[in-house]
Amino acid sequence: MCGSWRLFTHLLTVVRIQVLASARLMVAWQLIGIPIGVYDMCHSLRQCDFYGIDSLKARETVALGRELLGGNGILTDFHVAKAFCDLEPTYTGEGTYDINTLVTGKEITGISSFKVAALTQQSRL
Template sequence: MVQNCDIQLEDVFVPDDDRLPGANSFQDLVDSLSFSRVMAAWVSIGIAVGVYDACHRYLGERKQFGVPLATFQLNQEKLVRMLGNIQAMWLLGWRLCKLHGSGKMTTGQASLGKAWITKQARETVALGRELLGGNGIVTDFHVGKAFCDMETVYTYEGSYDVNALIVAREISGISSIRPTSSRL
């Protein structure tokens, strides 16, 4: 769980040795923020993989009507959808890391990755929660905790909506975050 708070600093002295080089404003941190969006995306991938693994094991071990839950078609379809989401998330995350490593990743690309990957991970974890039925919300199987963790990751580093607006600004050249006129 991530605790959010409102921190106000007044009359704070930071020695030059402790300052982030070249950072004099929030805007100076854009590259760092872009990379942290990619890291939030990778956290989402990790959560989704963990839930998939837990569900895969659970469905193979838990029996209903004398057969493992994995034998039922709807459960198999959900596992396949989860795995498809995970593979697509891995590929996008890998591509973003390659772009970042070459210095070619844009803020919009980082935001698109964070928005889309966390959205897909959120769906994947929800499918996992469904697969475990009532056990999907108890702590014994860890999926309920992962479900809550995923909601946190989806929200930090800007919500899906905020990141979508950053992408839209990059592809359209128009910012809807700070509109040019205010009509009420």
């Protein structure tokens, strides 16, 4: 029994040493990992600021190309429809541009551009 107890305590000590060594390694890498994560987050947020204007201009450009081609603008043979379909979710994902403009105008001037519908029990249909 005494031999097995010594073996158990020896194995427990070895496991403790391994856990402490890995914990020290994780703490050391954390000092490097946190600044790298902060840098990546700031870089991605800065990139997000650029997406808004670019997607609006790209959508307007593709819409103009679609108008120039007339009926062929909706065919996939000329690749304009594909570009329009690729850009539309990007533009829509950022929010409707016109609604954002109205909300911004209200914040600046204090005058609402749209009226909230009255709460009634009647159907408006």
